[in-house]
């Protein structure tokens with residue numbers, strides 16, 4: 629990037645209301661908002677000026693000190709950038725009612741990630757609000773926390789038709805938004821709910837029965853796979869194993 633290009637880039641950022649530059653996830657979310665609004669995936673910000681480039685800038689192009697967005701603001705900016713009527717993947721043509729962004733504490737230490745919105749979630753615009761969601765709320769309360777203290781999201785944000793599994797192109801398009809949310813919230817622990825979320829996040833085909841009971845280091849957090857609450861509704865005895873996983877979560881939170 630030339631000096632002129634760098635100055636133009638910074639002018640562009642200032643027009644967007646970005647105060648200064650930072651490598652923080654919150655800043656990246658704000659910077660990437662226009663990219664997302666234009667239908668581009670978040671990805672790496674290769675055009676972000678390097679530290680050397682910043683040091684070489686002329687004095688009159690020096691930006692004011694970086695002002696990092698608070699996580700709540702950064703999440704709101706990301707939500708706005710995705711938009712209420714996202715059309716980036718084919719799910720927008722397959723009957724979804726709305727984008728289900730995610731809900732909870734923007735600074736949560738514990739985050740739950742499921743597969744995709746179901747019918748109730750699609751209607752209400754919030755993840756895990758149906759019967760499985762009510763069970764998830766009980767699971768959260770079982771370790772002495774409330775739903776408001778954690779953050780809940782899905783690998784993809786629109787309901788697949790007939791609750792089928794998300795397809796690779798849908799995951800590939802939508803998953804970067806989840807990674808942006810993770811980068812903003814920076815949870816200490818991520819619980820992957822069910823086979824699909826666990827396999828998708830860990831890029832593995834190992835069965836959930838082999839993944840659960842283990843702790844993975846993943847994107848700066850400890851990732852704990854466990855059974856999906858919908859599976860527990862069909863197989864109540866599996867609650868015992870989920871309780872073991874949640875005790876591990878509690879232990880790690882207290883460490």
Ligand code: SF4
Pocket residue numbers: 710714715716717718719720727784785786798801802
């Ligand atoms: S699933 Fe994600 S990428 Fe696809 S339309 Fe919904 S929000 Fe957009």
